[in-house]
Amino acid sequence: MDTPSQRDVISSQVHPFDKVTVLCISFLFTVSFSFCQASAATISGKVLFKGPLPKLEKIRMGADPVCEHAHSEEVLEENFVVNPNGTLKDVFVYVKKGLEGEKFEPPKKPFVLDQKGCRYSPHVFGIQIHQTLQIVNSDSTLHNVHALPAKNAQFNLGMPLQGMKLEKSFNTPEVMVKFKCEVHPWMASYAGVLDHPFFDTTHEQGSFELKDIPDGDYEIEAWQERLGMLTQKVIVRGSETKNIEFSFQSATSSETASSSVKPSTTAQNNALVTPGADDTAVINAYQRNKRWWLPDEASSYAGSMDYVFYVILYITGAVFFAVQGLLIYFLIRYRRKEGIKATYYHGNNRVEVIWTVIPAMILIYLVLLSQKTYSQVKGKLPEDALRVEVAAEQFAWNIRYPGADGKFGTVDDIIKVNQLHIPIGKPVRVKLISISKDGKHPVIHSFFLPEFRIKQDVVPGLPTEIWFQATKAGKFEIACAELCGLGHYRMRGFLTVHTQEGFNAWLQKEMSQL
Amino acid sequence: MSHEQGDKEMSFIRKYIFSTDHKIIGIQFLFTALFMMAIGGFLAMLIRWQLAFPGKPVPILGSLFPNNMMVGGVMLPEFYTALFTMHGTLMIFFVVIPLLVGTFGNYLIPLQIGARDMAFPTLNMFSYWLIPPAAVIMLAGFFIESGAPSAGWTSYAPLSAIEPFSQNLWLISLFLVGASSIMGAVNYITTILNLRAPGMTFFRMPLTIWSLFITAILVLLATPVLASALAMLLLDRVAGSTFFLSEGGGQTLLWQHLFWFYSHPAVYIMILPAMGVTSDIISVFSRKPIFGYHSMAYAMMTIALLGFLVWGHHMFQSGMNPTLGTTFLVSTMVIAVPSAIKTFNWLGTLWRGSIRFTTPMLNAIAFVSMFVIGGLSGIFLASTPVDIFVHDTYFVVAHLHYVLFGGSLFGIFAGISYWYPKMFGRMMNERLGKIHFFATFITYNCTFFPMHILGIGGMMRRIYDPTQYAHLQHLQPINVFITYSAFALVLSQIPFLINFFGSLFRGEKASTNPWQANTLEWTLPSPPVHGNYETIPTIYHGPYEYSLPGREKDWLAQNEE
Known part of the structure; x- marks a missing residue:
């Protein structure tokens, strides 16, 4: 994946010249000294899944040849991806409670949401309020990004061209904001919009890491598209690293079973050619x-x-030439000439x-x-x-x-x-x-x-x-x-x-x- | 009370802004419509840029547009749909109708029939003052987040029922325009019926007045139908009714029937006054009576009557019962007959005339020539099997522009340049007028004639990017040519603007009757005072007594004994 992942964005937060740090240094001899020293705690862990593996539906992209040709293999749904190590992909983990009243500057670097191969990349991500969200169309087809927030302003914009970029931002924290494409119904992406930088999204290893968390008592939440939310309380003090685990269980095993009803037929028809x-x-x-x-x-x-x-x-061609020809002939023939008066003639019923x-x-x-x-x-x-x-x-x-x-x-x-x-x-x-x-x-x-x-x-x-x-x-x-x-x-x-x-x-x- | 004295007592605001003088109201319609024409023309240029160069950023101006219209200067599909929707809406409801009916109707009716003013001067004032708020409401869509109305000027339900908020603005604005039209129509009809000067019988009225009278009847009968359709659609949108929504038991096609029941007569509302104006101008500058005056008037009445029976030809492919299509095929073919009669009578008027090629005359001749093309292309569309293919293609776009630009707009240019001396007391510059005419005539044809070819090639209307389709890609050079021609067409309007505004201050002073014409307005000073006639004239002749044998002068004013 060539777009900056959520991790890149988070790592940019802890750059030595990052604003938070600069702010701390400028208040070095003030009360906030101890606060800065303490802001090195990390909460990390994994999101596990227990239960029967879900059956993911194949996405049919035949409606748009550009989409279909972008993939050589079959494309599956992304809403419930279990990694080989038993963890879940695309789970959004963030600090839900415990940071009330704190202010965090949004990163300068925009977050990029790409539309590539007629899928949103990433499928799930976090973004800070007032941080620029750059939406890119990498496909040579029309996408129409429709954001469906409840607390922020909706937008619904067509992006007809490859390479087209749109910049948007959110003003209010909201978990999660759904994005869909009005052209390709299978496309969806979810953004956790927060007023702080302590969030992460799980990837192929199913792990997450919330870095540089100040001392405090927190409620951490993990969100999964189909399985919902899990929360747990964590207390961090000093520069410790806390390890926690979320474990989702499949509550809807019947649903996953019913989706595999379709009969599988073998391709016997080769003989019929x-x-x-x-x-x-x-x-x-x-x-x-x-x-x-x-x-x-x-x-x-x-x-x-x-x-x-x-x-x-x-x-009509004959009428056209006859009428226009006559018109031009009359204009030339009967143009004004000295001494020649127009004929006083009111018309003729026979020609009418x-x-x-x-x-x-x-x-x-x-x-x-x-x-x-x-x-x-x-x-x-x-x-x-x-x-x-x-x-x-x-x-x-x-x-x-x-x-x-x-x-x-x-x-x-x-x-x-x-x-x-x-x-x-x-x-x-x-x-x-x-x-x-x-x-x-x-x-x-x-x-x-x-x-x-x-x-x-x-x-x-x-x-x-x-x-x-x-x-x-x-x-x-x-x-x-x-x-x-x-x-x-x-x-x-x-x-x-x-x-x-x-x-x-x-x-x-x-x-x-x- | 003398009317001149009345003038002096009036404040500037009562005299020029909230005026009840039909002449001032006519001129207010003129300025408003010219301003809206500039906006509509600008929208057309954006449309043309996109069609010739889809996906390329609009040069210079592109960066000025906000993100919901253009991104990096490249226009978005929803903005494109808003552009052609607003171009059509503005040009029809805020340019052509206000110019032909609002300007010429108001300015000319009392003058040409020998009346001091309209029958209801205050109602007349209101009919104008509904237009500016309607225009503001209509244009407001460009300044809201969800964008301007974008369901096409025809606003077919149910798309128009689910479009964003600005569609409500579209409906409300047109409702106001409709109210304005009805007020005007009531006034025109009453004035013509009751306030004709002694001796001004119906068949001594100039054809301009005939055309405006017939048009006013069309407006009065058709516009309420549009108004009810607008109200129903608004209710579907805001009150949960389902007149046009099939899920709620409504009829999708009902909108189209109601809309075209108004909008097809509206096509004649937009052409009949131009026919009247052109007839008068051709007669004056051929120095010859109009050929077949009675048959010209009857032809217009026939067009108006048949105009109510042809709306279904817009709906041949709509899913309407094909048997009904046959009915409309017959009525539509028949309506070509009175149009043909008019054309031959114009030619008959030129025949053995003594033709003066003034600016008004050149534009009037262009009207005849272009109207012929628009009429003939209409026969293709009337023919049901041919229409299956060319319906909703650029062939229709070419046809309607030949009627509405080639017809109506050349008629409007003819009328403006002809009555300008009366309106403003100064002559327009003939040289600039001719430069404007020839440049417009050539670039206009280069712009719209090739659209027939695009339509025959199968290019659909209202598509954001024709190059998406393999069957249209080879037509793209035509689109590029049309776009360059359209830019040149807009540039060709500069001489007109210079002439129109420059002559207000620097034009040669106009005499009472600079064209040596017979109709009554030319017996009054230029411009006429409020109240027009000190004493009401008595009429002794028809309007077309030119080149009467045995007279030294080749004209005879209608009130000359």
Whole structure:
């Protein structure tokens, strides 16, 4: 880890020229002399865990390719990490009581909270009030850091760029302040905000050390994200080192057991590989057209939609040149000339009728032409179609296939995030629904496939079904075309059009991985 | 009591600040809207910077913005959404509507129909004085921690129901603007119906008055619908109602129906007065009667009527029943007919005229030319299958700017330069006016025409960073070109500002009728006094008796016997 750990920050506190020390020296001959001498006590120890090992869920980062590509191995949850030596990682240990009335200067050095590989680093940390918290985005994707303190000011800010830095600080002690990312729901970090420097976070060894504590009677607390708090009383006098231990017990062993219900299937399907199943070459062969004009036509009805577009383009183009040409001609021909008066002429009802009827007839023709194609696209949905459900949330497309039983909402559903796979040449019916997570309201999105000429708003409370049939294999994009919040611009999904064999193989693989 | 005497007795504050004189109120709307236009234009420049150079720090100004807008000069996505929301909101509700309806409506209606003032001068004063607090409330969002409103100028629910606090400010501010519009509309309609001078029959009214009359009816019928939608959304946000929230049994699409039931007529509110102004200016500077005066008036009435029946074309992809889409396809195609009639009549007016290329005329001609483009691109959007693809892309952005900038704003420039001598008693500089016109016309087209291509290429609206999408990356040079053009477009407004403010003090003194026009305002001194007419004139002619055969003068004032 290349960010300064909590320990670095603490060690900076005891630097000889640190303010606390300087303050002491300046009062060398005053009452505080004895206080300074005594401030060398240390409380150290370990945080142990007893109980069945928790099962950590795998984090699925497929929603954001940047996140997924940042990790070569699978990524697990961080909320309950037991070290090999039986200790707990990411436990925040701090002096809870006993320092009332003491004042401590915040360190000059900012504390860095990094967003790297779509995780917060560190996951748990301590910071002093008025100390600068520098939040860094080391990923080439949008993060949105949302701090959720109760006593301090909330903030909720997007950080769209790699290398972007934000500086914040807290004014009131608060244990713990949660940080979450509004873009990547799995990301979380916790900060213990204190008005003194006596805190530490456990790491791979599960140990902690609170240095340079003045004489006193203290209550020390250890906080763990899922297990809660433990406290104990410690009295320190002089420059002694007190060793203490915290021992967390799993109170929720049933919970950890229930999370491992999922059946494990072995990958037997390797034997099922049929000729043509690997369509990677076909998919990769597709090259996007890069002209400054309509994108490629990749759906069965794109051609007839573009036909209407071109008919309108030619008609309006002709009108455009006729009107603008006439306008320019009149401006030149009838410009003011000496001795020539304008014609006193109020108009002519016959020409009024002509230029009412002719545009009306053209427009009626366009109505009929449009309606024909419109009913082809928006009319009856094909019966013999692959059915997919797309649930749009801020800011991702959750894609659901019915699985082996052909029914949605059952345990064998295949769920993908931002990855839609379909076969070529077969109608696909997409049911669009708007959902929300974390108790937010669902909002409107718009499911847009540029090459397929289909766009449909996804409306809360109004499930809508559309269809299309792919005519080109390859990789395409799903765009959101309706403003849905700050992450709207990157609510981007991917559509892979397979060969029929390739799609079957893909579906088999997905079903086997359930 | 003589009105001039009344003037002397009034304090500065009653005369110029809390004035009941329709002319002063019109000029107040003018200055307010020009100020808001400067802000709206500045926001547009920030938008353009981000679209051309996503993620690059904004030069010079970047460091001045606080951390909730830009970090190290790089704008944040939430600030970007606030930018386009506020740009749209300001330009529509605080610039184009106040300029066309507030400025021209107030200034011209009593003058052109031969009235001393509006029917309700005090109500008129209130209609202006709701605008400054509304503007302050709207802009206040930029100065609060959670940022300015950012649900788009259309504020679609339910996103607008969950956005931060400033969305309440947006709703309250627009509520005030709506109240102002309704007050103005009541006044315009009453004034035109009751205070026309003797002989000023409906079909002797200039087309400017026709357009403002029809617009006022649109405002009166449509704005209350917007106001109720705003109130419902505010209740959803603060009182726990669920009009638009599906979880509580509400209808998400209801907002869109109510919003567009107002906002589509609002599109005509923003174009009809410009059509009226342009018609008058083209006639004056062609020295020729307007071609097909009656059909021009009927076309505007038809547009207004059909304008209430087309709102659903904004919702073709909204999830609304596709069968309903067909209905709106028909009504939307039909509304192109009266627009075509108007265009051909403008061409007919130029035909065999004696055209003077003054600054107002050049801007009026640009209005016709640009409105044609905006109208034709509308046909693509009206066509349901084509709209599936181009809906919510830059094609729509191009279309609406061709109507609202190419149309309305060139109409506004035409109107300002035409009536400036009457308003301020001085002429604007023709050379600066022409420099401004040509620079604006060229840079405007370089800015907005390529947006059609972006839309056809599939670039969505309202995205913070188009380069995120592989299918948009090759379009990026167009975005860069548009941004440079937009910067040049803003620079092109400098001659206008110099001309507008400089001529207030240094412009040549304007005579009573510098353009040799027929309408009544040109029979009064420049500027006219409070109360306008010493004696109410009697009207003998229509407004377009130019180049009447057998007369030495090529014009005939409406009140000339």
